[in-house]
Amino acid sequence: MALNHATSRPADPEQAGSVYQLSRRRFLQVAAAAGGGLMLSLRLPCADNAAEAADSSEFVPNAFIRIGGDGRIILTMPYVEMGQGTYTAIPMLIAEELEVGLHQITLEHAPPDERLYANPLLGVQATGNSNAIRAAWQPLRQAGATARLMLVEAAARRWGVDLASCQAQAGEVHHSPTGRRNTYGELAADAARMPVPENVVLKRPGEFRLIGTPAKRLDTPAKVNGTAVYGIDARPPGVRIATLAQSPVFGGRLKSVDDTAAMAVAGVRQIVRLDDAVAVVADHMGAAKKGLAALSIEWDDGPHAALDTDAIMAELERATLRSGAVAQDTGDVTQAMASAASRIEASYQLPFLAHATMEPMNCTVDVRPDGCEIWVGTQALARVQAAAASTAGLPLDKVVVHNHLIGGGFGRRLEADGVARAVQIARQVAGPVKVVWTREEDIQHDMYRPAWFDRISAGLDGKGRPVAWNNRFAGSSVIARWLPPAFNNGLDPDTTEGAIDLAYDLPNVHVEYVRVEPPGIPTAFWRSVGPSHNVFVTESFMDELAAAAGQDPVAYRLALLDRAPRAKAVLALAADKADWGQPLPDRTGRGVSLQSVFATYLAQVAEVEVSKDGEVRVRRVVCAVDCGIVVNPDTVRAQIQSAVIFGITAALHGAITLKDGRVEQANFDTYEMLRMNEAPMIDVHIIQSAEPPGGMGEAGTSAIVPAVTNAIHAATGKRLRRLPVDPAVLKQPA
Amino acid sequence: MTFMIKVNGNMHNVEVEGDTPLLWVLRDVLGMTGTKFGCGMALCGACTVHVDGAATRSCVTPVDSIGNSEITTIEAIGATALGARVQKAWLDREVVQCGYCQSGQIMSAMAFLAGNPRPTDADIDDAMSGNICRCGTYLRIREAIKQAAESI
Numbered sequence A: 001m002a003l004n005h006a007t008s009r010p011a012d013p014e015q016a017g018s019v020y021q022l023s024r025r026r027f028l029q030v031a032a033a034a035g036g037g038l039m040l041s042l043r044l045p046c047a048d049n050a051a052e053a054a055d056s057s058e059f060v061p062n063a064f065i066r067i068g069g070d071g072r073i074i075l076t077m078p079y080v081e082m083g084q085g086t087y088t089a090i091p092m093l094i095a096e097e098l099e100v101g102l103h104q105i106t107l108e109h110a111p112p113d114e115r116l117y118a119n120p121l122l123g124v125q126a127t128g129n130s131n132a133i134r135a136a137w138q139p140l141r142q143a144g145a146t147a148r149l150m151l152v153e154a155a156a157r158r159w160g161v162d163l164a165s166c167q168a169q170a171g172e173v174h175h176s177p178t179g180r181r182n183t184y185g186e187l188a189a190d191a192a193r194m195p196v197p198e199n200v201v202l203k204r205p206g207e208f209r210l211i212g213t214p215a216k217r218l219d220t221p222a223k224v225n226g227t228a229v230y231g232i233d234a235r236p237p238g239v240r241i242a243t244l245a246q247s248p249v250f251g252g253r254l255k256s257v258d259d260t261a262a263m264a265v266a267g268v269r270q271i272v273r274l275d276d277a278v279a280v281v282a283d284h285m286g287a288a289k290k291g292l293a294a295l296s297i298e299w300d301d302g303p304h305a306a307l308d309t310d311a312i313m314a315e316l317e318r319a320t321l322r323s324g325a326v327a328q329d330t331g332d333v334t335q336a337m338a339s340a341a342s343r344i345e346a347s348y349q350l351p352f353l354a355h356a357t358m359e360p361m362n363c364t365v366d367v368r369p370d371g372c373e374i375w376v377g378t379q380a381l382a383r384v385q386a387a388a389a390s391t392a393g394l395p396l397d398k399v400v401v402h403n404h405l406i407g408g409g410f411g412r413r414l415e416a417d418g419v420a421r422a423v424q425i426a427r428q429v430a431g432p433v434k435v436v437w438t439r440e441e442d443i444q445h446d447m448y449r450p451a452w453f454d455r456i457s458a459g460l461d462g463k464g465r466p467v468a469w470n471n472r473f474a475g476s477s478v479i480a481r482w483l484p485p486a487f488n489n490g491l492d493p494d495t496t497e498g499a500i501d502l503a504y505d506l507p508n509v510h511v512e513y514v515r516v517e518p519p520g521i522p523t524a525f526w527r528s529v530g531p532s533h534n535v536f537v538t539e540s541f542m543d544e545l546a547a548a549a550g551q552d553p554v555a556y557r558l559a560l561l562d563r564a565p566r567a568k569a570v571l572a573l574a575a576d577k578a579d580w581g582q583p584l585p586d587r588t589g590r591g592v593s594l595q596s597v598f599a600t601y602l603a604q605v606a607e608v609e610v611s612k613d614g615e616v617r618v619r620r621v622v623c624a625v626d627c628g629i630v631v632n633p634d635t636v637r638a639q640i641q642s643a644v645i646f647g648i649t650a651a652l653h654g655a656i657t658l659k660d661g662r663v664e665q666a667n668f669d670t671y672e673m674l675r676m677n678e679a680p681m682i683d684v685h686i687i688q689s690a691e692p693p694g695g696m697g698e699a700g701t702s703a704i705v706p707a708v709t710n711a712i713h714a715a716t717g718k719r720l721r722r723l724p725v726d727p728a729v730l731k732q733p734a
Numbered sequence B: 001m002t003f004m005i006k007v008n009g010n011m012h013n014v015e016v017e018g019d020t021p022l023l024w025v026l027r028d029v030l031g032m033t034g035t036k037f038g039c040g041m042a043l044c045g046a047c048t049v050h051v052d053g054a055a056t057r058s059c060v061t062p063v064d065s066i067g068n069s070e071i072t073t074i075e076a077i078g079a080t081a082l083g084a085r086v087q088k089a090w091l092d093r094e095v096v097q098c099g100y101c102q103s104g105q106i107m108s109a110m111a112f113l114a115g116n117p118r119p120t121d122a123d124i125d126d127a128m129s130g131n132i133c134r135c136g137t138y139l140r141i142r143e144a145i146k147q148a149a150e151s152i
């Protein structure tokens, strides 16, 4: 399969022949493609959100499959490749039912197109929340099957033979009795005139030929020879390079800037002043950085000049003393707590986290009087286009966005702040300008995973079983800002995911969320957003309950999972494969955790070693997963390996702190990443399942964190209720 | 100032200040964008190139320090036997995720393998721990390096 980062729009279905309606659900239309082929237009849900569910009856397609007269099959889809294998798994779904090889499909990025996205619902054209495969699973297979049936029908009519005697295989239709065969390309124009089948029968899992096989990633070759083009690699003719300093305190303003020395730097062309930032435009990034360092800037720090993280945490802690929105209320917690044999309570804290995508924030913009062109890698194309249009003061149809490969998304590139900023700068620059953030700027002006404070308690019966579970937590709601329609009655589906509807058999549960938006620090999605917080708290606390009951953490959990067979199975499998219960040396321990989020069940066992100085080394991680039908097993493995490293990085190193309103971390020396010498062995065991696919891009990140802290408890007896892990607490007394 | 530098066998005249990091000469002046920017402080390895075969962080290498040395970048390594083997191992082992760090990973791995064709895991960890991968592809990088080593 070829990858094609085309920005041209797909053939317009309105211009071509007649349009058929497949079903009342209006997710698919079939038409003749311009140039004599078959064109299927689809509506794929792009984010699990309320706004999408409330979508109107108007059919606005966002994905297209064209089978050309030349036999080429081109898929244009709204999802972007961020490293999670979407570019490979999505075509598999079509190829499976269409009966073609994976290599026969060419993939194009969907352009943001004002005629296709006339009213871009915020969040619709976005890749996040591990949703790509889940959303595409049914519609793409149906589209593939529909096209196949129409091609077969076209062949049967052409040859005057019985439909049932024709067979589709490898991009051709065969009629074995007569030995006739036509390629899909030869049949495509005729197929477009066939009636659209009302009902298509999809393959059962046992019949899959491609799905579930470890297909090679299709986006890889260009990434090992330097030819892959990321947003930061865009070079429109005449482009200048800019880098910037934004107010070090969020909400501050630029007071004055002396640019005499900066303008004297060879290669520096222009200084751009904004209300809250300065940019240096130059011939190359070397000159731009040197120019930036030569500026003397005075800031008005504004209202958050004295802000620090301790004050924010104290505010969150206080907030958990007032009542919040009730996210779950099952049974009678008050009553059950009162009659419990014993009660346990604890509080937990999680820090702000930066994304630190390997590719720093960047965006290239050319603002002309008649329009604006953008080169960027984004997870949210339509959102970016809207932000650029409003910043440039242009109508949406005057903004062209060229999307690119993304050097790490993790939620950072669901935001349009970097694009808006680049447009502000570009408005003052003649010709195209590429705005590249330094790593320091990238970390200090991120939009951060929220910090959290949780107050949680449980009542146990005489046998140590939890009979009451009461959890109240406070922090920012990203959804409330990013997708307001999905924030209702003080709640949103992300913030509570992993805190409510636990797999465990808990008769009395009460969970409340208190929304507190911290001042002076913006928050955003971050790989496994709500669960990255909630799973740490619930799985740490479950471990505390097991300890209080004097029971083994795995056995304790298993006893609560009779009604959740998929959860029970992954837990039992992970424990077994991890040699749970086998003796380990001193200051070494195993910890377990279990989660069911993003429709995926995952259990992890981490084995850690804690040095005398309190340094933690994760030696081995065993993971068992049931993510429904697996489209590409190697991608599932890769995603879990990736998520585990990401989660350990957060557990051991991750914290963004503010002092005097300023982010204290700046580069990889102060905001550390796990490196190869710290990477554990990771074994992934996938449970065969016939359930619909769950999300995999994010799931593994959450479960690893409590697995590590629970293992630290097993190794040292120290219970860590605050992230990241603090080696000082774990030092062995002399 | 004008500097003559040799990149992937070709001579280029570049008109920049002598303290300009090689990274920006490659990316912004010569338009060779395979070499990536990650940190600018020799902390991540994304910008790794070979200077006379040695893995070098181009973000902290001033262009006036290059002299007559030969620079090799990710764009050219496929032409060497070792480079092709490393690339193949990377594909066979499905190392890559977002891919942004991988130019640097491959350049570091190649320089390392050239000097140590029979590495242990500990050798690999030592040699590669200067290269960050935010997507966490470390285990596969280790496997790919071993595969490339075995095929030498």
Ligand code: FES
Pocket (backbone or CB within 6 Å): B036, B037, B038, B039, B040, B041, B042, B043, B044, B045, B046, B047, B048, B057, B058, B059, B060
């Ligand atoms: S960019 Fe040179 S080491 Fe990070």
Ligand code: FES
Pocket (backbone or CB within 6 Å): A083, A358, A407, A408, B096, B097, B098, B099, B100, B101, B102, B132, B133, B134, B135, B136, B137
């Ligand atoms: S593959 Fe994404 S940073 Fe390494």
